[in-house]
Amino acid sequence: MGIADYITLCNGLLGTAAILFIILAVEDLHQPYYQGGLKTHYIWLAMLCILASVIGDIIDGPIARRYSKRKLLGGSLDIMSDCISFCVAPALLIFVMFGRWGEASPFWTISLGIASCWIIATGMLRLARFQYDDGSEINYFVGLSSPGNALLILSFAGLIWIQPSVGFGPDLTTWDCSICFGKGTPKPYFDFMMLPLMFISGGLMIADRPMSKLKGGLPMKLSVIQLVRYASCDNISVNSYH
Amino acid sequence: MLVAITSALIHTTKSEHGHEMEGLNLSFYLFIISALLVLAYIISGKQVVEKSKQIDDSVSSEE
Numbered sequence: 001m002g003i004a005d006y007i008t009l010c011n012g013l014l015g016t017a018a019i020l021f022i023i024l025a026v027e028d029l030h031q032p033y034y035q036g037g038l039k040t041h042y043i044w045l046a047m048l049c050i051l052a053s054v055i056g057d058i059i060d061g062p063i064a065r066r067y068s069k070r071k072l073l074g075g076s077l078d079i080m081s082d083c084i085s086f087c088v089a090p091a092l093l094i095f096v097m098f099g100r101w102g103e104a105s106p107f108w109t110i111s112l113g114i115a116s117c118w119i120i121a122t123g124m125l126r127l128a129r130f131q132y133d134d135g136s137e138i139n140y141f142v143g144l145s146s147p148g149n150a151l152l153i154l155s156f157a158g159l160i161w162i163q164p165s166v167g168f169g170p171d172l173t174t175w176d177c178s179i180c181f182g183k184g185t186p187k188p189y190f191d192f193m194m195l196p197l198m199f200i201s202g203g204l205m206i207a208d209r210p211m212s213k214l215k216g217g218l219p220m221k222l223s224v225i226q227l228v229r230y231a232s233c234d235n236i237s238v239n240s241y242h
Numbered sequence: 243m244l245v246a247i248t249s250a251l252i253h254t255t256k257s258e259h260g261h262e263m264e265g266l267n268l269s270f271y272l273f274i275i276s277a278l279l280v281l282a283y284i285i286s287g288k289q290v291v292e293k294s295k296q297i298d299d300s301v302s303s304e305e
Contacts, residue, residue, distance in 0.1 A: 210288050
């Protein structure tokens, strides 16, 4: 085993640590919002582990290409650790964060469970395709990469989770809908958005859409420029319509 | 995002009963920025790949 293989192994262990923190967080999540605040620091520790795994995944590729001789071992290890850290751990995290143990309706719990399974299934398909395509010469990803999926899910989960505590936007809601969400206990207003987000994110992983590998920093700058251009074009079209 | 999560972790651990939540503003805004950056990456993925290809082609033709 080379140094890159050890880093990959650590990535997998970080994903496992994230799952352990998620299990520890379950007890706190009976009442996550207490006096307007959050007391579930295990959730943040799990997110931190997943993010550390993303950073490890970024650095182990170049190290493996430079120093590792046994590429087959590294490739297989990478796929397995990616599956734990960027598919299983984020899916479980969302299920635990937004599942509202004992308070949610079966409809909500089952929907969230299906969305979590969708993330894991599409992630496995994505990783299998990545391993198949790895020998080809293309210098971009086909579909959203699994770390990209983890970052997308974590960003929005964190945002929706702390939004009621910062006093920006709607406060905690008690939608009293026994069929859709369950009992009328306080919950973040936008938590329903996680369902479509998870289905879209999973769909993007198995889509044929080309995605940049973000090497050298130029593609990220281009991404931001493109987005600003879209936003400005939309504004212009909306203003001209009015 | 790393700063956002670390800041949220620090403030959550400090305030056992959720009294000192002011520090979460920073996490909130950083989460917004990271979500927007990921969206920018996803939305403009195809165009960025094409532009990168064009830039690579122009550089190789100049050489």
